[in-house]
Amino acid sequence: MDPVAELRGVAKHFPGVAAVEDVDLAIYPGTVHVVAGENGAGKSTLMKLLSQVERADRGTILIDGSPVHFAGPRHAQSLGVAMVYQEFALAPHLSVAENLFLGREPMLAGLGAGLINRRRERDAAGQLLERVGLSLDATRPAGTLSIAEQQLVEIAKALAIDAKILIMDEPTATLTEREIDELFSVIRGLRDRGIAVLYISHRLDEIFRVADMVTVMRDGRVVATRPAADLDEERLVRLMVGREITNLYPKRHVEAGPVVLRVRGLTRPGVIEDCSFEVRAGEVVGLAGLVGAGRTSLARTVFGADRARSGTVEVDGRPVRVASPRAAIAAGIGYLTEDRKREGLALQLPVDQNITLANLPSLGGLLRLRAERAVAQRRRDELDIRTPSLRRRVQLLSGGNQQKVVVAKWLETKARVLFFDEPARGVDVGAKAELFEIVGELAADGRAIVLISSYLPELINVCDRILVMREGRIAGELPRSEFSEEAIIALATGVNSMNCSTNHEVP
Numbered sequence: 001m002d003p004v005a006e007l008r009g010v011a012k013h014f015p016g017v018a019a020v021e022d023v024d025l026a027i028y029p030g031t032v033h034v035v036a037g038e039n040g041a042g043k044s045t046l047m048k049l050l051s052q053v054e055r056a057d058r059g060t061i062l063i064d065g066s067p068v069h070f071a072g073p074r075h076a077q078s079l080g081v082a083m084v085y086q087e088f089a090l091a092p093h094l095s096v097a098e099n100l101f102l103g104r105e106p107m108l109a110g111l112g113a114g115l116i117n118r119r120r121e122r123d124a125a126g127q128l129l130e131r132v133g134l135s136l137d138a139t140r141p142a143g144t145l146s147i148a149e150q151q152l153v154e155i156a157k158a159l160a161i162d163a164k165i166l167i168m169d170e171p172t173a174t175l176t177e178r179e180i181d182e183l184f185s186v187i188r189g190l191r192d193r194g195i196a197v198l199y200i201s202h203r204l205d206e207i208f209r210v211a212d213m214v215t216v217m218r219d220g221r222v223v224a225t226r227p228a229a230d231l232d233e234e235r236l237v238r239l240m241v242g243r244e245i246t247n248l249y250p251k252r253h254v255e256a257g258p259v260v261l262r263v264r265g266l267t268r269p270g271v272i273e274d275c276s277f278e279v280r281a282g283e284v285v286g287l288a289g290l291v292g293a294g295r296t297s298l299a300r301t302v303f304g305a306d307r308a309r310s311g312t313v314e315v316d317g318r319p320v321r322v323a324s325p326r327a328a329i330a331a332g333i334g335y336l337t338e339d340r341k342r343e344g345l346a347l348q349l350p351v352d353q354n355i356t357l358a359n360l361p362s363l364g365g366l367l368r369l370r371a372e373r374a375v376a377q378r379r380r381d382e383l384d385i386r387t388p389s390l391r392r393r394v395q396l397l398s399g400g401n402q403q404k405v406v407v408a409k410w411l412e413t414k415a416r417v418l419f420f421d422e423p424a425r426g427v428d429v430g431a432k433a434e435l436f437e438i439v440g441e442l443a444a445d446g447r448a449i450v451l452i453s454s455y456l457p458e459l460i461n462v463c464d465r466i467l468v469m470r471e472g473r474i475a476g477e478l479p480r481s482e483f484s485e486e487a488i489i490a491l492a493t494g495v496n497s498m499n500c501s502t503n504h505e506v507p
């Protein structure tokens, strides 16, 4: 079989970084081809070269055997290359149907010539949505769709241009387990129809669930391309990081001390209802629940980013009024947000300033600069933040390295309580282990940690206790001795999964 796309000796350099270096790669139709590698390895850049968002410095890209002369992403689309970005590009105020045919609208003939044939647009949209398993009204504004639905619309858009190659950059980062299952069945369907799916992911479990082929990149180069069947987790990790990682979720044993955070009856109508919990010094407490259960809202309310209508918050036995994030930080509460782009980082500022942004308020001038530099250097080494310079604007770092900067920033605070909201999202395996190592250190240092994560193995391995939220309430609590994915899911859904499966067998 001939490859549908081929890269030969392709390279792309940015100031101070060889993002992609001398890459040869063949992509075959009817294959799910995963690209894996550490943060900053060059995965996203390679995909941007193929989809002609970026122009290669060197090398040849062939589609269906013919060399492509760079003319931008529209041109790539006309050749059948479609890319679904992690930050979606749908126009929120336009309908789903309008989004699907933007710039390629079916036109009316005869009297109405020059006008868009809305009826045909709607019908065609319905057919495309069906192909990705979405049953929704195509006249709805795209902005009213859930993230998972928007993603499927993006895929439908790719089908609308008859894509032969569909590129997805970390598509599951914001999806729930159920949505991930649905996405995977759509992907398999596309593959079975001969489409080549290129898929970037950091989640090992996922890679082995969908991949036919795996390409591993390190420092801009391809270090291996293998059938997924020839790899296992251990081998894959070794290829990615070039060394063995024995423990992906290091957990430190810390004796719990006095209560640091006490929350009583916290309520924000319609979002969180009567939430009460405590976290002791040295404890890592997990916050589990389905997307929308209120985990992030609870954290934001304790942090003063959202207003509570009633309830109290105490830190180290002292009542605090969390009227704003500033007040919360002053009271010793830190919140590492899940949305790094919007809330976590000053993208235009350099790495070192971002790391020290929430701190060092009292230092001025030269002293501050020097302190900033030293702190940033230490965190860069610990978390292995890949950047040619600490003075580089955060915007220019790879996705995972941006996330590491957010983490570094909060590690620097003197906060007594730290909420980590999906801290490991988009972070590579090596750095993930490092991150949880540091979480353990913070706990051992007598701080109280709350970890929000949708990835259950992470919670189960790293936490001392898990609180499970459902519909804005804390539905239950599990001690470490009772941790299991089933127990968490049962509390999160309010459905005992064992009962559920017997029900299914009743004819």
Ligand SMILES: Nc1ncnc2c1ncn2[C@@H]1O[C@H](COP(=O)(O)OP(=O)(O)OP(=O)(O)O)[C@@H](O)[C@H]1O
Residues within 6 Å of the ligand: 014, 015, 017, 018, 019, 037, 038, 039, 040, 041, 042, 043, 044, 045, 046, 386, 387, 396, 397, 398, 399, 400, 401, 426
């Ligand atoms: N527009 C740009 N300007 C400068 N440097 C860039 C630019 N885009 C990417 N880089 C750099 O190129 C390197 C590769 O980045 P890339 O985004 O391809 O990595 P990645 O493998 O996708 O990482 P991640 O897993 O963190 O998303 C990084 O060092 C990054 O900082």
Ligand SMILES: [Mg+2]
Residues within 6 Å of the ligand: 043, 044, 045, 169, 398, 399, 400
């Ligand atoms: Mg990337």
